[in-house]
Amino acid sequence: xxxxxxxxxxxxxxxxxxxxxxxxxIVTAYARTPAKxxxxxPNLSVVAGQLDDEEAILEAVRGADAVIEGxxxxxxxxxxxxxxxxxxxxxxxxxVSTCSVPDPADLPDLKFKALVRFVKTAxxxxxxxxxxxxxxxxxxxxxxxxxxxxxxxxxxxxxxIKVGHYGHAVVGLSLSRADMASFLLGQVTDxxxxxxxxxISN
Numbered sequence: 001x002x003x004x005x006x007x008x009x010x011x012x013x014x015x016x017x018x019x020x021x022x023x024x025x026i027v028t029a030y031a032r033t034p035a036k037x038x039x040x041x042p043n044l045s046v047v048a049g050q051l052d053d054e055e056a057i058l059e060a061v062r063g064a065d066a067v068i069e070g071x072x073x074x075x076x077x078x079x080x081x082x083x084x085x086x087x088x089x090x091x092x093x094x095x096v097s098t099c100s101v102p103d104p105a106d107l108p109d110l111k112f113k114a115l116v117r118f119v120k121t122a123x124x125x126x127x128x129x130x131x132x133x134x135x136x137x138x139x140x141x142x143x144x145x146x147x148x149x150x151x152x153x154x155x156x157x158x159x160x161i162k163v164g165h166y167g168h169a170v171v172g173l174s175l176s177r178a179d180m181a182s183f184l185l186g187q188v189t190d191x192x193x194x195x196x197x198x199x200i201s202n
Contacts, residue, residue: 003188004028004060006081007070007096008046009036012152016068016181017044023185030060051077058084066092066188075132082140093142094187096180099150099166100127101134103197107167115150115173134197145187146197152177155202163198172201 003020007013008029014037020027021041031037034046049056051074061067061084071077072095085093100116120127137144148166150173157178164170183200187193 001065001188002026002028002063003185004030004064004067004090005070006030006060006067006077009033010070011154012096012177012180013070014038015178016070016184019181019185028060028064030057051080054080054084057081058087061085061090062088064088064090066090066094068094068096068184068188070096070184072097072130072133073126075129075136078133079136082136082142085142086140091143092188093137093140093144094184095133095137095144095146096184097134097146097148097197098130099148099199100130101146101148101197103148103165103199105165106199107165109167111173112150112166143191143194145193145195147180147184147187147193148197148199149175149180150199150201151175152180155179157182158202160202162201163193166199171199175201 003025008017009031017029017039026043029046031046032050034048047060057080069081099112100119134146153174153176155176161179161183162171
């Protein structure tokens with residue numbers, strides 16, 4: 001498949017690019033600073049651009065079978081990516097989100113409530129942006145999945161990922177970046193959570 005990845009130069013993004021290439025996909029990585037992408041492969045192309053560059057975003061999205069987006073703390077960028085997908089006829093969107101984004105299937109949970117309260121207080125702009133990005137995704141006509149995670153760590157890939165909703169005593173606080181990348185990649189073709197917002201952890 002042809003997959004476009006936004007947020008490709010971060011720690012999780014680089015793992016995602018590598019995993020996608022290892023799985024045989026053709027990858028377009030969108031990067032504000034391409035030199036930060038420490039991956040080279042015949043099936044990898046890089047589109048350089050800022051997150052407000054609509055033409056570059058359109059170039060990156062055009063011809064893709066799916067888009068994986070990891071820039072949820074910038075809702076305007078999410079809206080531009082959605083617009084580019086609409087213009088290009090690309091339907092599948094998998095988005096990195098956080099526990100700051102609620103879901104109707106969640107139940108009250110004190111530890112997640114405390115974490116969200118801390119984020120809202122310490123980083124109010126990021127809290128508001130990730131929620132606005134999720135609203136834009138949910139309002140779109142795309143085949144989307146919002147993948148919510150509380151905290152990412154640098155642990156190894158385990159292949160053991162818990163999937164559910166907050167407050168059901170299933171999902172914990174942390175997930176390794178390697179497992180997050182693996183789950184995101186799997187969602188490209190796995191439509192189990194189509195137009196849903198699963199929460200995941202190790």
